[in-house]
Amino acid sequence: MFEKVLIANRGEVALRIHRACREMGIKTVAVHSEADADAMHVRLADEAVCIGPARSTDSYLNMSAIISAAHITGADAIHPGFGFLSESADFAEMVEEHGITFIGPRPEIMRQMGDKITAREASIKAGLPVVPGSPALESVEHAIEWAHKIGYPVIVKAKDGGGGKGMKTAFNDEEMKEAYTMAKAEAKNAFTSDVVYMEKYLQKPRHIEMQVLADNYGNVVHLGERDCSIQRNHQKVIEETPSPALNQKQREEIGEIARHAAEVLGYNNAGTMEFLYEDGKFYFLEMNTRLQVEHPITEAISGIDIVKEQIRIASGAQLGYSQKDIQFNGHAIECRINAEDPETFAPWPGKITEWHAPGGLGVRVDSEIYSGYKIPPFYDSMIAKLIVHGKTRNAALMRLRRALEEFVIEGVKTTIPLHQEIISQTDFIDGQYNIHWLEKFMNSKQSAK
Numbered sequence: 001m002f003e004k005v006l007i008a009n010r011g012e013v014a015l016r017i018h019r020a021c022r023e024m025g026i027k028t029v030a031v032h033s034e035a036d037a038d039a040m041h042v043r044l045a046d047e048a049v050c051i052g053p054a055r056s057t058d059s060y061l062n063m064s065a066i067i068s069a070a071h072i073t074g075a076d077a078i079h080p081g082f083g084f085l086s087e088s089a090d091f092a093e094m095v096e097e098h099g100i101t102f103i104g105p106r107p108e109i110m111r112q113m114g115d116k117i118t119a120r121e122a123s124i125k126a127g128l129p130v131v132p133g134s135p136a137l138e139s140v141e142h143a144i145e146w147a148h149k150i151g152y153p154v155i156v157k158a159k160d161g162g163g164g165k166g167m168k169t170a171f172n173d174e175e176m177k178e179a180y181t182m183a184k185a186e187a188k189n190a191f192t193s194d195v196v197y198m199e200k201y202l203q204k205p206r207h208i209e210m211q212v213l214a215d216n217y218g219n220v221v222h223l224g225e226r227d228c229s230i231q232r233n234h235q236k237v238i239e240e241t242p243s244p245a246l247n248q249k250q251r252e253e254i255g256e257i258a259r260h261a262a263e264v265l266g267y268n269n270a271g272t273m274e275f276l277y278e279d280g281k282f283y284f285l286e287m288n289t290r291l292q293v294e295h296p297i298t299e300a301i302s303g304i305d306i307v308k309e310q311i312r313i314a315s316g317a318q319l320g321y322s323q324k325d326i327q328f329n330g331h332a333i334e335c336r337i338n339a340e341d342p343e344t345f346a347p348w349p350g351k352i353t354e355w356h357a358p359g360g361l362g363v364r365v366d367s368e369i370y371s372g373y374k375i376p377p378f379y380d381s382m383i384a385k386l387i388v389h390g391k392t393r394n395a396a397l398m399r400l401r402r403a404l405e406e407f408v409i410e411g412v413k414t415t416i417p418l419h420q421e422i423i424s425q426t427d428f429i430d431g432q433y434n435i436h437w438l439e440k441f442m443n444s445k446q447s448a449k
């Protein structure tokens, strides 16, 4: 097992990784920017190294500064958390070249999954159901030809896309001309490649993802699904597991498909397969080769500590259990609490003057915040995750309502009132929502004013 792990991240996830290491008897090294000297992850870690100025590009994205910090402190592994360098195959490779273990999948599989077109091809071979799609598009004419083959509506996507950038829908030939040109221009602007391709456009899907865990010897399990359809601007807001849209049979089927695909792909460490789900059918979109923000809901219902498993697996341990050993218990829901105006979503950094987190049975709060902490304006606005677990979905919902009521955060605006509103809507209570639900709800509130 590792003696010392460097945590190449900040915020609640840095704390999350520190906690796992501590409980495993592993020493931790925090890295931080000049703006984060007061951060909780820096206070708790055994050692801390300042790796640069506030701007992420100068600190949390600075590969050589991070690897130097690992050398200086004698860390034998690096956990990248999520965001920042977590999905950089180049970083993973660089870490390994310096004789340090990267806590994550092999760089080759990260690279394969990072490219939408190669990911699609590999996934089809691995037996995943994907939406009908095209190869790389050469011209507007070529795009129209493929749109006719697939049938409108279609969506043009960037090969290197993410976060909805470089994505344009088209419902007919006329719209196709613009969609192709705009998607290509956006891709050129945002990514290294301007290559685009096309898929059949699903109009009212849910976003359902499968968590998998794989060791370095081909043993793979799935840890069930998460329904992440409550989102806006490609930012998830509430996630839950199990999905209210699936029955037990569908759940087991897609679970086995994902598990088997990870095995065929030769995947290792923790990963998440994202699907769209519409009219009883699953369509694979992409694979995230990292720990995810919403992993705690899976931990709640499976009893498995995903971060500890990542560390164990990276150190060369065998999984040591198989699918039949995994049991799912109850229902879990997560609310992402952001320091933002709950109406406009404008970021709201500043000093936390009061902080009281809820507790009690079935309540977990993952946060870096403490009373008197000053939220810097340079990073993501998520300041806490509230995770509740109950025997049934209704029990979890009642508990969530209670916990949100108990939460006291003063000094900054937060999205707590938005969460309270969402979970009191009939559609949410009934589990009747798709990826467009939250944006529609926000618009209807706006026009009711």
Ligand code: MV4
Pocket: 131, 155, 162, 163, 164, 199, 200, 201, 202, 203, 205, 207, 231, 234, 276, 285, 286, 435
């Ligand atoms: C789609 C889609 C509909 N049909 N692909 C958005 C981000 C990227 N990961 C994939 N995305 C989508 N791909 C087809 N063929 C709709 C979306 C989409 C979406 C997906 C998941 C969660 C939220 C979303 C919001 C808008 C669009």
